[in-house]
Amino acid sequence: MQPANAYAAQCPTRLVLDRVADKWTVLVLGLLAEGPLRFNELRRRVEGVSQKMLSQTLKGLERDGLVTRRAYATVPVTVEYRATPLGHTLSATLDPLRIWAETYIAEVQAAQRRYDAVA
Amino acid sequence: MQPANAYAAQCPTRLVLDRVADKWTVLVLGLLAEGPLRFNELRRRVEGVSQKMLSQTLKGLERDGLVTRRAYATVPVTVEYRATPLGHTLSATLDPLRIWAETYIAEVQAAQRRYDAVA
């Protein structure tokens, strides 16, 4: 295998990138990596997500083997989501990104202001 | 500052996440981190990107202070893009993600096949 040819059209990396490349995946996975959560708990914690998007995101994560869904036969139903081991490894590699964001966000915003001031 | 409350609606992290959360940003930035490139060179190297999207992506990266654009008064014009120091730090924190993708893509795809087989 070539060393990191993520630029070719069908490189698998693209698939993962596309997966991560949505507003909610990273947030949801990060939360689940801390511990199992129920649907509406997630909904509350990830501010701004609609239940449609959350539902969709969770389904995608489940399909990719990053999260598991378990339903308990209580009344009403209880559904619990948790990160798989694979999901944990991904969440862990995403941590540096979260940290980068916190570290440099001010710089980015300053750059934006500078740019917008000119334009 | 709170420790990583990326789940609040206006957390700066969201901004960065949204920035990364597009098909091309990560690819383009990764390429530019290796060295300066011209517009059409980028276009060729990032397979599948249209010039509209590339243009848009570059503008966004420039606005965020991650990439600089320099035009030379040759005929025809030569434009060179390169990653800023800030851009390099982001690209570096993205590397683990690229590696994760290469490492686990097979597992993810297997999970997808399993999931799709049931549904």
Place this chain on the structure above:
DNA sequence: CAGCATCCGAGTTGATACTG
């Protein structure tokens, strides 16, 4: 070469309403 402007179809998203 390095783009911008325009048009247009396809896919995404969000509200809202309803179900087991």
Place this chain on the structure above:
DNA sequence: CAGTATCAACTCGGATGCTG
């Protein structure tokens, strides 16, 4: 509680044609 269904709004992205 944990979703699904549906519809309308919106955005995205590609194709095409043009400019300095």
